[in-house]
Amino acid sequence: MKHDINTLLNNKKYISNVIQSSEYGFSLDFTLLCGKAISLIMIFSKHFPYKLPVVFFNEKNASLPNLPHILDKGYICYNESEGQSWSLDPSLALDYVFMNIENVFDVSRKEHEFHREFNHYFSNIEGVEVGTACVNSTDEIKQINYYYHIDKKQNKKIYFYDLHCKTINNLLGANIQSNLQGVYIPIADKTLNYPLPARGDFWTADEIKQIVLNHIAPENLKKLKKTAKNKQEQLYLLDILLLTNQRVLIGLIYRKKKNAQCKKTIPIIEEESFNEFEITPLYIKRIDKDYLLQRTMTRLNEKKVLIIGCGSLGSDIGFLIARTGIENITLVDNDKLRLENSYRHFLGLNDAKYNINKAILMQIELENRYPHSNIKAYKDSILDLIGKDIIFDEFDLIIIALGNPPLERLLNSLLLESKTPAIFSCIEAFGIGGHAVLINNGGKGCFECLYDDFENKYSYAAKQDKSFVRNANGCSGAFTPYGSLDTMNAAVITSKLAVYQLQNKIVGNPLVSWTGDCTDFVENGYITSELYSIDSGHSEGKIDSPVSIRYDYVNDNCICSKQE
């Protein structure tokens, strides 16, 4: 449905002088709430109001205001694309547009907004080059290395890194050795009363000098004065604290012009050198740990987690845990990844073809994907490792995904002695559900509580003679049938329990259970237990998996109660 935009605009009291210059283009005057009027050019889309118009400041009658969100050529960035929605009534959509334009002209937030947009402006400066940095923020000036990398397309790229950083090797797939050194300078004066480069201009050499001299601590100034060099180029990284409390890293390359003097200098602060150097600003892409981890929510990077079992469930858990930002993960599995597991394992065919141990493959993949992770992998059986390479007490949390109840019961008894919190996670056949129990988190309750002498009392499969185990290839090909969605669902619930425990949000030792769809189970001639009926409730949808949390599973005669 096409809307008569001309009429819509003319109906607004705060708009005047509407001139339609093309099918979707308009120029108009907009009177702000403060009474001042500005001239705008608006270009609508045929999908309006699903798509909002592009708005420009009309420079015909006034010069471009020096405000954040108003870019070169007058483009007004009035709508953040993240998380906004507006009315689809065209008249109200227009109100939304102009209300946001009004905010752009609200000068009271000017300084804050300039700072918020700093990176964006900086990237638009004429002549700016791009670099990548894996440099941690510190309060002291320090030397850093940099390296020029020629990529496959013969493009020259610059990388900065802390003196002993290994991440850069991962990134470039080679062992980098560079003796080129730059200087990292933290600028942390919160008052920040220097103008930020806005719209194309960059700081002059003198302005940079003032910024550095006026905003660094005296001890840092002393260190800076010792960095004089006589080199063709000198590079600096400035780590600037903005009003928004974010830090932004920018690079400066000082390159000697022809006929420059041949002597030691610190071009960033020595006025005599200003004429001898060409300054090139560098927009920096950050890959240091703090920066990358900002985007995760958990802040648990210092924790150490042990994952026993890297099968279908364990591999899903391993990746989920690594993605929360937890860096120190130890993996144990004594099995190899086989081709037939390609659809049931987080790693797929490309890794399975090597016929290598699962834990080792996981380690390689995790370290490649998540540059700051620190993964250890053991291909032995866990029982051989306990007390030697693996000491339970050295971990903050242990996750067991073995799918081997007797072994798990043994580990449970060993873990009760060590007191390290641990989660046992398992899945039932045909995806009818799964369970995760947390132990050693205070009070009674453990994996053993779930069992009386013969069986798991909390199983969703009723006691029956028929075995669940499928067999496609005789004994060597046995597997319990469930799909990858079942393992991922189990992994998500288990990982959430793990993260909440590490954040001290869990009390006691809960048994967390979830039910899934039982159609396949029943069609194959099996019977679900009464507990399944209770827990699955009246859920009709196959998509949800109701989660139950129990504390009453505790068996007072269990070994964990005797310990108390």
Next chain:
Amino acid sequence: MADIQKYFLEFHDNIKLGVFDENAKLRDKRDKVIKKIKTGIENYFKEKDMAIPSLDFFDQGSYKIGTGINPENNDYDIDEGVIFDLKKEDYDDPVEFKIIIRDIMLDYTSIPPQIKHPCVTITYSENKEPAYHVDLPVYLKSTFGELFLARGKEFSKKENKYWEEADPKGLNDYIINKFKDEDRTQFRRVVRYLKKWKDICFSTSGNQAPPSIGLTLDAAELFSPYKTYNYITSKSEYVDLYALKAFVNALKNSFNYVYDYELEKHVHTIRHDLPVKPYTNVYKKMSNTQMENFYKEISDLSDNLEESYIDSDPHTACKRLTKYFGDLFPVPESTETRYQASKSHGPSSSSALDR
């Protein structure tokens, strides 16, 4: 910090009374009074067979300085000084000349002219209500060239009738020359704002309200012009709210804090001596209680000017000021009235903009 300069300027246009050049009606009244007095004096001295003294008329007060405002109850006040080129040493009774002028103007208006302590007041009426006052201070020269103001009412005691040294033109010059060009224009606006505030917030009877000359002199001393760079117009622009707020705050801080033995408590008092002869304190007619009230009102005004200054919403910023400046202060519509858009912040799947 909303930009409400436009609304201040609109308010100013609503309240200002132009100088005579702009206001034909008042100019007309003034000219007629002058003419009548001139003729009257000529006749008076002719009849007595005395030399006719030359008369010098000059504008005084807010009309001269450019700080007049439309009065609340339409009661306009014009100050027109009359200087007789005679020596005061020759005349014992200062009131003599006031009586002469009063008599000249006797049947000129329906309401009879009054002799007041510092001047003769002619009252015009419109529809039987007083509409214009013309205050005529009467001056004589002296042997040494200075001016003396005739003080005293018709039936005052002898000690209350006297010649007081004066320098009305000096006072005018002092105030006018304090600031130049656009700075002076802002100064005039700020004085007008404060005079309007006085009309709104103080009772007109007696000495409850501070005298305008006091406010004007305080402004001459404490006001600083203020302008700032406007990011929308890319030009330098005066910010009246800031200048007004800074002046009012300085005025508040200029009060003294003294102990009043009669009231048995501390009070705030204010004093401002004329910068020209006779150097008297323009606030001398206010009692301590009245000055304490003045302080309370100026403090309240100061706080609310500050609130409006930091308010980022033009609507609430202006609305707050109507309490102090009356309904002639314009209030723009609020954001809610103007824009009927709902703004929601639901999560969206588009990732944040990266380079």
